Amino acid sequence: MSSTTEQATGARTWSVAEHLDDILTAVQPLEPIELNLLDAQGCVLVEQVTVPVALPPFDNSSMDGYAVRAADTERASEASPAVLTVIGDVAAGSSGTELTVGPGRAARIMTGAPLPPGADAVVPVEWTDGGTGAGPARTMAPHSAAPQGSGGQVRVHRPVTPHAHVRARGGDVCAGDVALEAGTVLGPPQIALLSAIGRPAARVRPRPRVVVLSTGSELAQPGEELAAGQIYDSNSFALAAAAKDAGAIVYRVGAVTDDAETLRATIEDQLIRADLLVTTGGVSVGAYDVVKEALTSVAEEEPEEREGEAAEGEDAEQAVHRAHVDFRTLAMQPGKPQGFGTIGPDRTPILTLPGNPVSSYVSFELFVRPAIRAMMGLADLHRPVVRATLLPPHGAGDEEPAPLTSPEGKRQFLRGTYTGGERPEVRPVGGSGSHLIGALAHADALIVLPETVTKAAWGGEVEVVLLG
Amino acid sequence: MSSTTEQATGARTWSVAEHLDDILTAVQPLEPIELNLLDAQGCVLVEQVTVPVALPPFDNSSMDGYAVRAADTERASEASPAVLTVIGDVAAGSSGTELTVGPGRAARIMTGAPLPPGADAVVPVEWTDGGTGAGPARTMAPHSAAPQGSGGQVRVHRPVTPHAHVRARGGDVCAGDVALEAGTVLGPPQIALLSAIGRPAARVRPRPRVVVLSTGSELAQPGEELAAGQIYDSNSFALAAAAKDAGAIVYRVGAVTDDAETLRATIEDQLIRADLLVTTGGVSVGAYDVVKEALTSVAEEEPEEREGEAAEGEDAEQAVHRAHVDFRTLAMQPGKPQGFGTIGPDRTPILTLPGNPVSSYVSFELFVRPAIRAMMGLADLHRPVVRATLLPPHGAGDEEPAPLTSPEGKRQFLRGTYTGGERPEVRPVGGSGSHLIGALAHADALIVLPETVTKAAWGGEVEVVLLG
Known part of the structure; x- marks a missing residue:
């Protein structure tokens, strides 16, 4: 008889930390793939990206104005402007070699346009008359409306020094520089840099595809009429939303009835698109705990020596039968019954969460979210944990309510409302019942x-996990 | 001549706060629609949702065990168990009316199953022999493997009080209770509650569809070969990613060349799928500033009295021509030239950002992100703003660098790296140049x-906007 069965019968109680460690040791970051930049958003880069060509790739103007030889403007003032002959326009996107700026000459130039040969500085249009012969200009007229602006003369009212208003080639990054290190999470600014250096795609760990599947013959789908003894499936919705928040691509599978063969068949169908399977319900000590039944009894049928081996010629059904799931009792509340293992030919990780809505949600936060983030290769796996002063629930009235209690030896997770700031506070909301979705x-x-805590006094300090 | 033109010529300088106020006054929350729960994730609920039927909908067991009459267990102990006749199983999903528990009887019951008539409490299986006749049970054998468990006798080792391990109908929420208030953002726990009360969908403000469009004849697409004078389009990627982060559904339109007719035609095409248009580039004082040219000159052609009117029989091209965009000079750095207005028959809001990559990104953070969040109906529009001690850049060496400077009368936004904690610190990264994507x-x-600040000393306190 395997150790699985011993654990299933409660031979050992796991701490929250042990169960989490076991999951994070087993779950591997996904194999990297090349993704288009916008598909790679939020993903972790696995390559060190170097800069192929300098940024900017050429000296260019940082202003709309006139490309000049700085020496020609040396004595310019509004009273005594330097008068230069305008030889044409250099627009952004032009090659920058059409015009050469000789002494006494200027080329009208736009922000981002290449500095033409001969010029060594740019005079902003606001420091000139804009070629109008009138006072200081505020703007250039559009070329389409006033083509004469690219010729004639311009009066320069202020001197410029060499390199003024010129962005030098390589002034941002140089060829060969490290643009981004492996391990960088690609947000908008990183995507800006990758596109700016010409990269249309990046090698990243993809978002894991997570199949969420709830079990229970009592479950009806929202929108349906409830029959006697039925409740609505909420776990598959809540966990699908939570998995998406955690970074996953989610496939929600509606409730599966408490029949081991049906569950096995459903898992078989889903394995093809799953990097991770998450089930809810059917893992406790009842006589109809389908997840445990479907995944334990089969493991027992397996000869020990086949464990972990890829058997050739195995069909899909047989593959699913090669489940290695440990069902465990955890020293936590809610969320005591948990399972973790692998399933199918690719040894796809599977987390089997308890079915009570609060239990499954808390279990997701503690175990599935870090697993998803580990598969993404993220360094930061966990929700922020802070300390706060524990205050009585809102609406508790004048009389101080009884202190919070917790069973000895169990790690309890109560729902609360948190207020940050200099003196962070947290108040419980709702009771400890694992069916209390309203409070959640x-x-x-x-x-x-x-x-070690069995009683938490009001006004004391507690540890708080900040959600969302 | 319209006020648009006065502003375009720099008649007035707007503060950051004035420009933002103008945008947030004009931009309206989107009309609510009914969305399936998982599509509504992250959206704002516009209806007050009340509970149609109590949760739980019926008294049910919180444990796997035996439904009993509490009185029958009054004197039970391990030494002298109460021996009850097991009359059958009540699984989750059964209607709960098949069995009636009489005196001296018990029904094996699973977590979530309805409490059968006659029973008033549940004894957990761990407090019994599980019907085995041996010592205390840890679990039930699966019904499929051991059908005899639903019959025979069970020895109860501990007494239970009435209502023990029974979740009362309505113990979570009652019919008529407010489940969620209008204005609630739908995260996983709220989706849990909505599905639990049977709601397959919710009435929410949808995510705005944002079209991001970069302009510039100098722009090549990443992956292409750069010609002389060209740079890669990074703005459309960066802002598409940023808009998605802000909550929008994004359509990225690659770079449009600096031709007013082409730009107008592109905007015409895109208007159909845009709740908000964002352009970059072409809004400064140059002679080829295409956005300004395309959207200003046309506005000037419009007779004043047509402003804001929906003209019948107008075709798409005419509609685009009905642009009312104010081009403004802002007292900020980077991001001085900005435009905001409406365009097309539906007066779709349009923000025209400057084209320098850092300018466009900072402008997005300051103006577009709050606009997107306002359209979603979110209350919390802005990035967190904190205070931190300003320290010199990393790698500044032994000698203290010159203090940061800022032009008087302008609000400057420098890129920095932030370290939180008890004494938050921020260090500048890169220079103030609006082309420095590497540092960004x-x-x-x-x-x-x-x-009002022209110089910021090292060690002083500064305001910091926390990104992403």
Whole structure:
């Protein structure tokens, strides 16, 4: 009899930290793939990206104005302007070699346009008469409306020094520079840099494809009529949303009935598109705990020596039967029954969460979210954890309510509302029942009462996990 | 001549706050629509949702165990168990009316299953022999493997009180309760509650569809070969990514050349799928500033009295011509030239950002992101702003660098790296040049030097906008 079965019968209790460690040791970052920049958003770069060509790739103007020889403007003032002959326009996108600026000459130039040969500085249009012969200009007229602006004369009212208003080639990054290190998360500014150096795609770890599947013969889909004894499936919706928030690509599978063969068949179907499987329900000590039944009993049928081996010629059904899932009792509340293992020919990781809505959500936050982020290759796996003063629930009235209690040896996670600032505070919302979805929807934090704590006094300090 | 033209010629300088106020006054939250729960994730609920049926909808077991009459277990102990006759199983999903628990009887019951008539409490399986006749049970055998478990006798080792391990109908939420208030942002726990009360969809403000369009004849697409005078388009990628981060559905349009007719035609094409248009480039004082040219000159052609009127029989091209965009000079650096207005028959808001990559990104953060969030109906429009100690850049060496300077009367936004904690610190990264994309990609904060500050000493306190 395998150790799985021993654990299933409660031979050992796992701490939250042990279960999490086991998951994070087993779950591997996904193999990198090349993704288009906007598909790679939020993903982790696995290559060091170097700059292929300098940025800017050529000396160019930082202003709309006139490309000049600085020496020609040396004594310019509004009273006594330097008068230069305008030889044409250099627009952004022109090659910059059409015109050469000789002494006494100027080329009208636009921001980003290449500095033409001969010129060594740019005079902003606001420091000139804009070629109008009148006072200082504020703007250039559009070329389409006033083509004469690219000729004639311009009066320069202020001197410029060499290189003024010129962005030098390589002034941003040089060829061979490291643009981004491996491990960088690609947000908008990193995507800006990659596109600026001409990279249409990047080698990143992809978002994991997570299949979320709820189980339970009592589950109806929202919008349907409830029959006697039925409740609505909320876990598959909540966990699909949470997995998406965590960074995954999510496939929600509606509730599967408590029948082991149906569940196996569904998992078989889903394995093809799953980097990670998450189920809810059916993992406790009942006689109809389908997940445990479907994935444990089969493991027992397997000869030990086949464990972990890829058997040739195995069909899909057989593959699913090669499940290695440990069902465990955790020293936590809610979320005592948990399972973790691998399934199918690719040994796809599977986390089997308990079915009570609050239990499954808390379990997701503690175990699935870090697993998803580890698969993405992110360094930062966990929600922020802070300390806060524990205050009584809102609406508790004048009389101080009884202190919070927690069973000895269990790590308890209560729902709370958090207020940050200089003196952070947290208040419980709702009770500890793992079916209390109403309160969960008004919480933004989990209050943690560690294994050694059995009572938490109001006004004391507690650990708080900040959600969302 | 319209006020547009006066502003275009620089008649007035707008503060950052004035420009933002103008945008947020004009931009309206989108009309609500009914979206399936998972499509509504991250959106703002516009209806108050009440609970149609109590949760749980019926009294049910919170444990796997035995439904009993509490009185029958009153004197039970391990030494002297109460022996009850098991009359059958109540699985989750059964209607709960098949069995009636009489005196001296018990029904095996699973978590979530309805409490059968006659029973008033549940004994957890761990407090019994599980019907085995042996010691305390840890679990039930699966019904499929051991059908005899639903019959025979069970020994109860501990007494239970009435209602023990029973979740009462309505114990979570009652019919008529407010489940969620209008204005709630739908995250995973709120989606959990909506699905739990049977709602397949919710009435929310949808994510705005944002068309991002860069302009510039100098722009090549990443992956292409750069010709002389060309640079890669990075703005359309960066802003598309930033708009998605802000919550929008984004359509990126590659670079449009500096030709007013081409730009007008492109905008015409895009208007159909845009709740908001964002352009970059072509809004400064140059002779080829295509956005300004395309959207200003046309406005001038319009007789004043047509302003804002929906003209019947107008074709798409005419519609685009009905642009009302104010081009403005802002007292900020980077990001001085900005435009905001409406365009087309639906008066679609349009923000025209400057073209320098850092300018466009900073402008997006300051103006477009809040506009997108306002269209979503979110209350929290802005990035977190904190105060931090200003330290010299990393790698500045032993000698203290010159203090940061900022032009008087301008609000300057410098890129920085932020370290939080008890004594938050920020360091500038890269220079103030609005073309420095390399530095931007290593920044996670904007250092704000207000209009009145011309010099910021190292060790002083500054305002910091935290990005992403």
